[in-house]
Amino acid sequence: MSMLEEIPVSNNGVPEPEIAQASKPVSRMRLVLSRLRSTPRFWVGVIGLGAVILWAAFGLIPNQWNYTDLDVYSMGSSPNSVHWFGTSDIGEDIYAQTIVGLRKSLVIGLLVGPIAAIIAGIVGAVAGYLGGWWDRTIIWFIDLLLVLPSLFLFILLSPIFKSLSWVALIFLLAGFGWMIMARVIRAQTMSLRERDFIKAARFMGVDTWTIIRRHVLPNVSSLLIIDATLGVGGAILSETTLSFFGFGIQAPDVSLGTLLASGQGAAVTRPWLFIFPAAILVFTVLSASLVGDALRDAVDPTSGVNRD
């Protein structure tokens, strides 16, 4: 009898809840997007980043000063209606300089993040898929770069890159920004390699490079997108740190790092030289990393941060 009692009694009269519709599988893409839409952090980040990009693109239009102009009648003035962020001690308009510096830093960040992610994807997939000596060599190389702080290598290599244009800095930063992600991709690839669809492709005689391109990389693409987003902030931080100490962007070019370096000496007495560029920098990196973090939670709910 007790067995019978446990069978749920259908309640007559009350309409059945529409469970049948929910059984239709939701595509992964839509699931991720709906998770993203309900994350406030994602919106804060996207709106912040969008605002920064728009401001960098159009912010100079309402300003009457260009970044090379010197206003000899107001040198070292505090923020006012003519110079919104004040001027430096030789009359440079800090607002114009901040925007031009922000443009450079943004371009570097937005290029380095994706390039580093692509390198991480290819290196990690090759190491994980081929295994053996390839794998061991690549892992050793990655571990080596994790022992040796990449900042020190950047500084060591800077004499070479100083003589080239600032574009070379993008490749330098991307060339050292992929290591941690490559390890993650490698671990993911090693489990993918044993899956049936990859085995089937291999037994059909598809060559290694095509398998990596057609089957492995699309399956780790969500990780790569997250890495590219998080890499944007990291690249801007590296670039500004290098430029701050004179190893990155060089004299005629302006970036947020060089701007902060020139404002550093007066940071205590004339804080506007330092505070405004620093605030823009922190805001940009913060927005990019909020987007990246929200993406990670949406793609991988088991990462713990998104669990209720």
Add this chain to the structure above:
Amino acid sequence: MIGFIVKRFINYAILSAIATLSAYVLASMILNPAGRYLGRNPRPSDATINTILDGLGVNPNTPVIERLWNWAVNLVTQGSLGETIHNTSVISEMAARAGTSLRLLILGTIIAAVFGVILGVWGAVRQYKFSDQAISYGSFAILATPSFVLGILLMIAATALNGFLGVQLISFTGEYTAGLDGGLWVHFWDRAAHLLLPTISLALMGAAGYSRYQRSAMLDVLSADYIRTARSKGRTRGSALVRHGVRVALIPMSTYFAYSFATVLAGAAVTELVFSWHGMGEFLFQAIQQSDINAFTGAVLFNAILVLIAGTLSDVVYAALDPRVRV
């Protein structure tokens, strides 16, 4: 357990050795120590320059492999790291500076680890409450701030505080006040006051990173069955969380600590430079600016040894926390 730690130690030791040797090769290929003499007026003759460079063991005309071999043999047989470009021994230069850096590094790392773990656990336990949100956004903001900006912002704040109080409460330039009179205690307090801001700067950066990681590790643990089992045995919530939760959540943290230590080293070097401390960070930067191959390699070796120690320590913690390693 001993076997595990010895194995890991050897792994780290080989890594450190290879890192140092490749740093030597890389520096030899990129830096040009002869440039320092070529710019002089009157310009020394080539023979003189060659003699000086040979004496330092950095002559570019000698093959890199041979120089590397001589450098390694000197290190093993005489325990010498060669001479700097100013003809002083690299070891003695480093000995004078290492204490400064280590004081900052050890204090900063310990404070960062303790606060990072506490804040991470707190945020996980109070998930989505106000305190968790505040900690999360705070650590995101700190992680988005370059260490030099953080250091200078702290200086601006300290200046404002000093001006508000009317006394020089926090001093932040250099490691100690030059020409200070007084006994041991006066000097001790002076150094402590100078240590305050750099340590806060370094600890904030570290704690922000650790707290994010600790929070997600702790969230993974919180929903585990053994926490519920411990509660059902009659443990209080706090006791179950600490004895069974935090202990397990610290295991992935120990690995993360080893991997993030190189970043901490770079951050400490930048912090030292911002606060004009004469430590290993400054030593390394100057070595590159002056094309000093021996000094650069010495600084890299110092960092590699620190990574070696930190990595081994984190493996000891790992083995102590995770009983599976010990069997």
